[in-house]
Amino acid sequence: MLHIGIDDTDSAKQGMCTTYIAVLAREKLEKLGIVREIRLVRLNPNIKYKTRGNASVAIAIETDKVREVKEAVINIVQDNAVFSDPNTNPGLVFFEGEPEVLRDFYFRALRDIVTIEEAETIAEAEGAEYVKYKLGRGIIGALAAIGADLEEHTFEAIAYRARGNWGKPRNLDEKSVFEMDALTFPLTFNNIDHSEGKVLITPHTPCPVLFGIRGFSDKVVRNAAEMIKVDEKVEKVQIFKTNQGTDAHLQKVESIAEVRPYSSIVVEGTVIKKPWIISGGHVFFEIEDRTGILRCAAFEPTKKFRDIILRLIEGDRVVAHGGVSKKTVLTVNLEKLYVKKLVKEREVNPTCLVCRKKMESSGRGQGYRCRKCGTKAQEKVMEPFERHIEEKLYSVPPIAMRHLSKPLVKFL
Numbered sequence: 001m002l003h004i005g006i007d008d009t010d011s012a013k014q015g016m017c018t019t020y021i022a023v024l025a026r027e028k029l030e031k032l033g034i035v036r037e038i039r040l041v042r043l044n045p046n047i048k049y050k051t052r053g054n055a056s057v058a059i060a061i062e063t064d065k066v067r068e069v070k071e072a073v074i075n076i077v078q079d080n081a082v083f084s085d086p087n088t089n090p091g092l093v094f095f096e097g098e099p100e101v102l103r104d105f106y107f108r109a110l111r112d113i114v115t116i117e118e119a120e121t122i123a124e125a126e127g128a129e130y131v132k133y134k135l136g137r138g139i140i141g142a143l144a145a146i147g148a149d150l151e152e153h154t155f156e157a158i159a160y161r162a163r164g165n166w167g168k169p170r171n172l173d174e175k176s177v178f179e180m181d182a183l184t185f186p187l188t189f190n191n192i193d194h195s196e197g198k199v200l201i202t203p204h205t206p207c208p209v210l211f212g213i214r215g216f217s218d219k220v221v222r223n224a225a226e227m228i229k230v231d232e233k234v235e236k237v238q239i240f241k242t243n244q245g246t247d248a249h250l251q252k253v254e255s256i257a258e259v260r261p262y263s264s265i266v267v268e269g270t271v272i273k274k275p276w277i278i279s280g281g282h283v284f285f286e287i288e289d290r291t292g293i294l295r296c297a298a299f300e301p302t303k304k305f306r307d308i309i310l311r312l313i314e315g316d317r318v319v320a321h322g323g324v325s326k327k328t329v330l331t332v333n334l335e336k337l338y339v340k341k342l343v344k345e346r347e348v349n350p351t352c353l354v355c356r357k358k359m360e361s362s363g364r365g366q367g368y369r370c371r372k373c374g375t376k377a378q379e380k381v382m383e384p385f386e387r388h389i390e391e392k393l394y395s396v397p398p399i400a401m402r403h404l405s406k407p408l409v410k411f412l
Ligand code: ATP
Pocket: 007, 008, 009, 010, 017, 018, 019, 043, 044, 047, 049, 050, 051, 052, 053, 054, 055, 056, 089, 108, 109, 110, 111, 112, 113, 114, 115, 136, 137, 138, 139, 140, 141, 142
């Protein structure tokens, strides 16, 4: 089996899409062998080099025409990559060995930051051939896509536009998206953000993608794509096997002291600072454990998720899930929050058993006294109070979800 990895061919402003280049390659390669798999692999969402969603692609082909296959792929990348964008640094990898040997590298590219030199060293050690254009940063993603662990996976059906329409507004019958969603959810996911009333299947960049539908079965996403009504030509539809919607990027860390910038983590702590909101609508709070303090953020695009966050109080036990950035302090950009244990009682002055009225303090260390009948009590008492938040897993809404984030429906 020959594995081909491709990355960093597109440009945010000028368009193109590495997945489209993979489809062009697949079409060509079908004449040179049997294409076994075409995968779309998302890598570390916290890195600065990404154009959009840090995607890379890999194709697996059974072939005895290895030289022709390599030539064909190289020509397709050379003819289609956006070399004029200073941030586009294409990379290609060809590998005939067992992809498992690249698995550790995949996990590092998914959860950490790696250098081009590291990718070269691994490629050379494992006998993978690579081709770099300009800086050739794309070999990182290309190598990682080949090594990706897709034991847990989802699928995406991507529909592409005819070249003449690239850059033009996309006209999609939104009603057909709602109908498709009603028929296929939860086997498809993140088609619509119902709380915002927004269709999510179309990108907003000048790229060749018309729409993409994500789901848990290749057949379902293919059928779902056919349900979408558009008033332009769909040039082709490709089904990718992906690590999207799997939470593969998240790593559980045992303590706050272990949280590193640019990683994506799951960490438990106790709320020590009540959430606060800043201009722009971003909400923050802080958690602690015995090793340190960590700031958590629900940014404005997370919309109604912030209403939940604002209901946390000091003492609540939570498990934060998200990507870590370092601005002034280490901050977790929340993707999910598991509310593990809520504070449900608070200390209040005792109630007079005779008058049913709250007692008043008789002064420091003097206990409490009923103003009406004079009944006395020594101690404050615990009283339950209502919380408008539950002990369960919360997620940001689909509109703010990262490609890698597992949708809540997968936890039910
Ligand atoms: P699109 O979603 O349109 O494909 P993108 O967001 O995937 O765009 P790329 O153009 O692929 O962005 O650029 C990402 C670059 O970052 C690639 O060169 C890739 O090899 C590199 N890269 C990916 N993961 C890491 C990582 N963990 N550390 C360092 N570089 C990485």
